């Protein structure tokens with residue numbers, strides 16, 4: 412069963428070519444001004460004019476701040492890094508607050524490495540392993556070499572390769588008809604996809620089809636790899652980490668937070684800067700999204716202020732649903748959104764507004780389709796009412812239990828009676844708060 416998260420229905424900002432938002436598009440409903448402002452930010456990020464800036468998304472709970480930020484990530488695609496954190500993540504007993512922030516900052520800064528490699532590239536037209544008697548005796552046979560013929564638009568070439576390369580070919584599951592390249596220096600083999608000539612007529616396929624390469628089989632090729640600074644830090648924190656950024660990229664391992672020291676980071680920065688100066692690498696400032704930013708304290712804000720001014724800063728997007736509140740880490744300094752005045756001054760604020768009844772109905776409809784919940788009209792209208800009178804989140808959360816009840820009652824359609832039944836089972840936050848106040852009043856009497 413596929414897992415569905417609360418934002419899975421969001422596929423992008425849903426803007427047209429001129430950057431205007433329609434009522435409902437790409438899973439997003441309403442919030443047109445906020446979506447259009449985000450659209451401008453996407454363009455500025457793409458043209459690299461946004462680094463070191465901060466954006467604050469402010470609005471009441473469940474008005475789509477996180478949803479719009481995730482839509483921005485979808486618009487940016489996977490070549491621009493996007494790192495998402497919730498502010499309370501910084502409070503760990505093992506890792507310093509600033510360390511957590513620094514790690515997320517570096518996850519949001521990408522590096523595009525370009526390397527000119529000498530390769531053999533083409534579509535495999537022949538793949539024949541040659542066997543010989545095992546030189547150590549015994550009955551088995553061993554592979555002495557492998558014959559691979561590669562074809563390009565310009566011509567074809569037969570290569571006689573070492574048995575170790577054959578192992579790599581097997582590991583990459585390469586067959587005749589695949590387009591591959593073999594690096595001359597390292598012997599590593601990379602499968603780029605299946606040749607266009609084998610493309611089928613299916614509407615949906617897992618296979619990626621690539622055109623027949625141009626030029627000679629033996630050539631110099633520019634290979635591009637996208638990594639983040641955090642990837643390089645982690646690769647380097649290994650005891651056997653290499654000295655060369657490019658060689659380290661291939662050795663990415665699991666996170667080992669405590670091993671990445673400030674010294675290591677500054678060493679990585681020096682190497683990265685050298686690569687940038689030589690034109691081998693290009694810095695790609697990405698996006699760091701910090702949700703519930705009012706949870707950060709003064710120490711974190713001071714750190715953020717400094718980090719935003721550094722030459723390699725990503726774009727930072729904050730989100731909060733608080734109005735005027737005390738800045739954490741101070742005695743009683745109140746500030747809008749719980750952000751210190753100087754940091755607030757640096758940010759551009761995007762506002763999200765409460766949804767109308769129509770918009771709430773539309774979102775519930777999209778979600779019910781996404782979660783495969785068949786609602787009848789009355790049930791949909793009633794859920795809309797619930798969403799409008801309590802919160803959108805509460806209405807969305809009732810969908811799954813209602814569907815579950817429907818299964819118990821052996822029906823496929825969730826009707827008004829079922830929605831009323833689940834709404835009786837689970838209380839929303841507002842009703843719960845009112846009940847508690849009443850209880851308190853009774854107690855005081």
Ligand SMILES: Nc1ncnc2c1ncn2[C@@H]1O[C@H](COP(=O)(O)OP(=O)(O)OP(=O)(O)O)[C@@H](O)[C@H]1O
Nearest residue numbers: 417418438439440472473474475476477478732774
């Ligand atoms: N404009 C929208 N279109 C479609 N779905 C939306 C929209 N806005 C919010 N949603 C959905 O409503 C739910 C709540 O939204 P979200 O978590 O983004 O709110 P939020 O503003 O970040 O809330 P909070 O301030 O409590 O963190 C999510 O499931 C989200 O996908």
